[in-house]
Amino acid sequence: MKLFSSHDSRLAVLERKVGLFAFAGLGALLLVFVIVAIEQGMFASTTKLRFQTNDVGMIHEGMEVRLRGFKVGKLLGISLKNDGAVEVQFFVDNKYLLHIRHGAKVRLVEQGLLGDGVLEIVPGPKDQPNLVANELLPFERQFGMGELAHELVERLKPILDNVRVTTTSLNEPDGLINHVKKVAVKFEKTGEDISSLMQQTQGVIAEENLKLGKALDKSSEAVDKVGVAVDKVGVAVDKAGVALDKASIMIDSFHDVAQDVGKVTASSAESIPPMLQDGRVAAEDARNIISSAKDAWPIKNMMEPGETIILPMDSYGVTNAQPK
Amino acid sequence: MVLQMHSQSNSALLISFCLMLVACGSAPEKQNSRTEQANKLSARADAAFLQGEFESAKNDYLQALRINQSVENAAEIAIIRFNLARAFHELAYPEQAHLQLDTLFSEPALPYPPATLAAAAALKSQYYLEGKESSLALSWIEKGEGYCQKKCTVAGSLLLLRAQLAQRDNRLDEAQKFADDAVAALKPGMQQMELANAHRLSGEISLAKNDSARAIHSFQQAHAIDRKLGIPGKIRLDLMRLGASHERAGAAAAALSYYSRALTVSEAMGSKQGADEVRGLLKALQIIPEANISGPQ
Numbered sequence: 001m002k003l004f005s006s007h008d009s010r011l012a013v014l015e016r017k018v019g020l021f022a023f024a025g026l027g028a029l030l031l032v033f034v035i036v037a038i039e040q041g042m043f044a045s046t047t048k049l050r051f052q053t054n055d056v057g058m059i060h061e062g063m064e065v066r067l068r069g070f071k072v073g074k075l076l077g078i079s080l081k082n083d084g085a086v087e088v089q090f091f092v093d094n095k096y097l098l099h100i101r102h103g104a105k106v107r108l109v110e111q112g113l114l115g116d117g118v119l120e121i122v123p124g125p126k127d128q129p130n131l132v133a134n135e136l137l138p139f140e141r142q143f144g145m146g147e148l149a150h151e152l153v154e155r156l157k158p159i160l161d162n163v164r165v166t167t168t169s170l171n172e173p174d175g176l177i178n179h180v181k182k183v184a185v186k187f188e189k190t191g192e193d194i195s196s197l198m199q200q201t202q203g204v205i206a207e208e209n210l211k212l213g214k215a216l217d218k219s220s221e222a223v224d225k226v227g228v229a230v231d232k233v234g235v236a237v238d239k240a241g242v243a244l245d246k247a248s249i250m251i252d253s254f255h256d257v258a259q260d261v262g263k264v265t266a267s268s269a270e271s272i273p274p275m276l277q278d279g280r281v282a283a284e285d286a287r288n289i290i291s292s293a294k295d296a297w298p299i300k301n302m303m304e305p306g307e308t309i310i311l312p313m314d315s316y317g318v319t320n321a322q323p324k
Numbered sequence: 325m326v327l328q329m330h331s332q333s334n335s336a337l338l339i340s341f342c343l344m345l346v347a348c349g350s351a352p353e354k355q356n357s358r359t360e361q362a363n364k365l366s367a368r369a370d371a372a373f374l375q376g377e378f379e380s381a382k383n384d385y386l387q388a389l390r391i392n393q394s395v396e397n398a399a400e401i402a403i404i405r406f407n408l409a410r411a412f413h414e415l416a417y418p419e420q421a422h423l424q425l426d427t428l429f430s431e432p433a434l435p436y437p438p439a440t441l442a443a444a445a446a447l448k449s450q451y452y453l454e455g456k457e458s459s460l461a462l463s464w465i466e467k468g469e470g471y472c473q474k475k476c477t478v479a480g481s482l483l484l485l486r487a488q489l490a491q492r493d494n495r496l497d498e499a500q501k502f503a504d505d506a507v508a509a510l511k512p513g514m515q516q517m518e519l520a521n522a523h524r525l526s527g528e529i530s531l532a533k534n535d536s537a538r539a540i541h542s543f544q545q546a547h548a549i550d551r552k553l554g555i556p557g558k559i560r561l562d563l564m565r566l567g568a569s570h571e572r573a574g575a576a577a578a579a580l581s582y583y584s585r586a587l588t589v590s591e592a593m594g595s596k597q598g599a600d601e602v603r604g605l606l607k608a609l610q611i612i613p614e615a616n617i618s619g620p621q
Contacts, residue, residue, distance in 0.1 A: 306355075306360065306363040306364060306367055307363060308362070308363055308367075308388070308392075308399075308400040308403045309366075309367075309370065309403065310403045310406055310440060310443060311370065311373060311406070311410055312515065312517050312518065313446060313447070313478055313515070313517075313518050314517050314518065314521065315446070315450050315481050315484045315485055315488070315518065315521055316484075316524060316525065316558075
């Protein structure tokens with residue numbers, strides 16, 4: 001280069017410029033490296049912690065450790081112990097360690113339908129002492145989509161069994177449906193009896209009213225006939241008494257029917273509420289899963305908003321095709 | 325130079341890939357809550373209509389129409405009025421059906437899509453044709469063709485209506501040509517029901533022209549589609565027409581088989597009138613099976 005610069009003075013200036021450019025480039029590269037290192041927490045003061053699990057599924061080196069949604073650390077390494085347990089080491093930035101007390105636990109959480117897992121620290125009670133380096137924390141897994149689906153299937157099984165058993169018992173000759181049918185027949189019969197009784201009572205009252213009217217008309221003519229009329233009234237009262245007795249029998253019959261209904265309701269009350277409860281929980285789980293799936297990419301993009309569609313033309317109309 | 329061009333094409337490829345990726349990742353446009361509600365009602369009404377629950381379909385369409393009118397969704401209003409006209413027609417309210425369709429063509433009108441207006445015109449023509457008002461039916465076919473420009477989805481239906489008009493006027497060659505054009509215009513995937521109608525009409529025209537072989541072929545095609553769609557009334561019609569075609573061709577045994585099948589379908593539908601009609605055809609063949617309707621009358 002000096003050889004060239006001795007021939008051309010412009011090359012000496014160029015040499016300085018190239019040197020400056022190279023220095024600036026190296027400086028920028030170093031700065032970027034430092035920034036990345038800071039971002040990665042290489043210079044941060046950290047504390048190493050660990051947890052043990054018997055399944056390393058969804059856990060991998062470098063995965064994030066979070067506290068209340070904040071990234072507070074990273075998974076360092078996974079090793080298989082002599083006793084067969086898997087030990088996982090991770091570090092937490094010391095500035096967040098104040099929030100994690102003794103009694104804290106680590107939970108593996110899945111993000112969305114296809115999302116990666118993260119380790120979430122569930123902080124212990126605030127009155128507990130601080131954690132020390134290399135302390136062993138308890139570990140648990142939150143249900144992922146697969147586990148939720150499995151759980152749903154497991155919870156649906158007893159419901160379906162219950163439905164099958166209940167349906168069978170309902171359809172048996174002495175089952176609930178036949179029982180209800182019998183009760184309904186009793187009701188109908190009772191209704192008919194009551195209707196008949198009402199008509200009978202009305203008839204008796206009308207007849208006796210007529211007789212009483214006649215008796216009263218005649219009372220002015222012949223006082224001695226009053227006794228006879230009174231006797232007739234007595235007969236009418238007796239008949240009314242019989243009618244009242246019949247009404248009492250009917251009320252007893254009603255009471256029996258009501259007792260039957262009570263038994264039917266009581267026998268259903270034992271089995272139906274747990275079924276409904278299970279069904280409600282299962283339906284809610286299913287709705288949550290479907291709702292989450294619908295909101296997750298890429299299913300979200302596959303879901304088309306509903307559109308109003310025109311019915312297909314049928315110029316050989318349904319009316320022509322189906323004789324009424 | 326070649327290297328530079330190669331580099332440019334690579335960049336273009338990369339940009340295209342990125343654009344496609346963005347397009348794939350983009351979410352569809354979110355509907356407003358009222359439009360969404362109206363669409364749900366409309367979808368429910370469509371399902372009710374296809375299940376033959378016309379009263380329920382009518383009520384849901386009316387509600388969906390009111391919501392769409394409140395936000396001036398012109399395209400949806402036009403579609404719902406068309407569907408509503410179909411529901412009213414099935415409920416035997418022909419005036420209400422015509423009123424819904426007339427509203428689409430009266431002033432002041434919203435900018436309704438021409439394809440829906442073409443469909444509405446075709447429907448009016450069909451109703452006039454059913455009412456034996458041929459001149460009005462023809463005028464609405466022409467109006468529909470004006471909106472359709474031979475390219476819309478009801479182009480095949482308009483040809484089918486022209487074929488029916490020609491058949492009614494005993495212009496059989498012309499009718500056959502329109503029916504054939506309709507078969508060609510109707511898309512097998514999208515317009516199955518109308519395609520089956522076109523095959524059936526083509527078969528009827530062929531039968532009227534004493535071309536039994538062609539009629540049988542057309543009815544068989546119609547029957548295959550109707551079985552696929554699962555429309556008992558039309559399956560019954562196809563079987564009756566197939567029986568008639570075989571009877572005309574002198575194949576009494578085949579005719580008997582088709583009529584018997586038509587009778588079974590009629591009985592399964594619980595249609596006494598339909599069953600009696602088929603028995604009449606069987607009687608003409610001198611074979612009358614016993615009545616066997618076990619379903620609702």
